[in-house]
Amino acid sequence: MGYRYIGSKARVADDIARHLGFPDKKAGCFIDAFCGTGIVASKAADLGWKIKINDMMYSAAVMSEARLLSTEDVPFSALGGYQKALDILNQAELSGFIWREYSPASLNQVGIERGYFTEENARKIDGAVATVHRWKKDGTISDKEFVLLMSTLIYAVNNIANIAGTYGCFLSNWQPQALEPLCLMPLDLRKEKVSYSASTDDVFDIRSEEEDVVYLDPPYTKRQYASYYHILETITLGDEPVVSGVTGLRPWKSKASVFCYKAKALRALVSLASSQTAKRVLISYSNDGHVQLDQLIGELKKTGTVEMFNLGAIGRYRPNQVARLHRPEVNEYLIDYRRGGGDEK
Numbered sequence: 001m002g003y004r005y006i007g008s009k010a011r012v013a014d015d016i017a018r019h020l021g022f023p024d025k026k027a028g029c030f031i032d033a034f035c036g037t038g039i040v041a042s043k044a045a046d047l048g049w050k051i052k053i054n055d056m057m058y059s060a061a062v063m064s065e066a067r068l069l070s071t072e073d074v075p076f077s078a079l080g081g082y083q084k085a086l087d088i089l090n091q092a093e094l095s096g097f098i099w100r101e102y103s104p105a106s107l108n109q110v111g112i113e114r115g116y117f118t119e120e121n122a123r124k125i126d127g128a129v130a131t132v133h134r135w136k137k138d139g140t141i142s143d144k145e146f147v148l149l150m151s152t153l154i155y156a157v158n159n160i161a162n163i164a165g166t167y168g169c170f171l172s173n174w175q176p177q178a179l180e181p182l183c184l185m186p187l188d189l190r191k192e193k194v195s196y197s198a199s200t201d202d203v204f205d206i207r208s209e210e211e212d213v214v215y216l217d218p219p220y221t222k223r224q225y226a227s228y229y230h231i232l233e234t235i236t237l238g239d240e241p242v243v244s245g246v247t248g249l250r251p252w253k254s255k256a257s258v259f260c261y262k263a264k265a266l267r268a269l270v271s272l273a274s275s276q277t278a279k280r281v282l283i284s285y286s287n288d289g290h291v292q293l294d295q296l297i298g299e300l301k302k303t304g305t306v307e308m309f310n311l312g313a314i315g316r317y318r319p320n321q322v323a324r325l326h327r328p329e330v331n332e333y334l335i336d337y338r339r340g341g342g343d344e345k
């Protein structure tokens, strides 16, 4: 199942894992501090690293954590197994918040017509959201089982959303996939347990140890994840915020990322990397972001040694053809920064 997340490293995650390498005996954790979809942390877990994932978006942390779960973590004993839980969710229906705000029913309900989901699918989403949150509250499912069901629901919702990749807006015509019924399908689980922890903190609150490797994959442009993925956040939180405008945006300013502001991004990234206790920091960036790579390297070299690897061309989200023509090739880079021994000793 695909997940078109802005800045996802799905295409280069194997390369990043190759540069990371296997953990040695003294290794600490691999900290994916802006984990997004969690694909990079998942590859690091495959190599045997202990994992810490973090993203200030709850929906991203949930998606990432689900990739680390093993069959043993999520028995769904009270419901008779994962598939039985999905069978119940696939039958659930409710005319709730998503139906009211994000399906064409919104015209009568709130006076603005929004077409993210058909009315039928919106009711199914509401039914599943209410059921999973109720199960969590009454103890029918564990925290890990909640994470798996929410992640399964997010994949299913992405499959039938009437959008062009993000929830920044809905499309005016119904796309064929949006007319298909919502269907929750089981996600793959690991055979072996992974040692991990997950958080939803601001990245500047994440602490590392000397032996850890910190991986930083910040936003590259002004696109704020909290507004582009607002509906996934609402589904995961199960709340009913006051939403506004044609797109029905939930309040998101408290989650505005400093890395999305051109004037602030370089300083923020350098200060984040160089203030880690971890000796090794890996940074993803591209030649399409608003921090200039040579400036970033120049700043990092003041406090450490730096190697940069070109991971090749990567297709990137383009809002329109003018943007595509403007810079057709985007290259993705991995910066390997080791603290100490820099120019400013």
Ligand SMILES: C[S@@+](CC[C@H](N)C(=O)[O-])C[C@H]1O[C@@H](n2cnc3c(N)ncnc32)[C@H](O)[C@@H]1O
Pocket: 005, 006, 007, 008, 009, 010, 033, 034, 035, 036, 037, 038, 039, 040, 054, 055, 056, 057, 060, 201, 202, 203, 204, 217, 218, 219, 220, 225, 226, 257, 258, 259
């Ligand atoms: C480029 S994406 C990461 C993509 C991820 N590596 C993947 O392959 O899916 C950047 C992520 O950083 C998160 N983010 C942005 N600013 C943040 C901050 N200040 N603290 C924590 N997370 C942040 C966003 O929510 C987004 O999920």
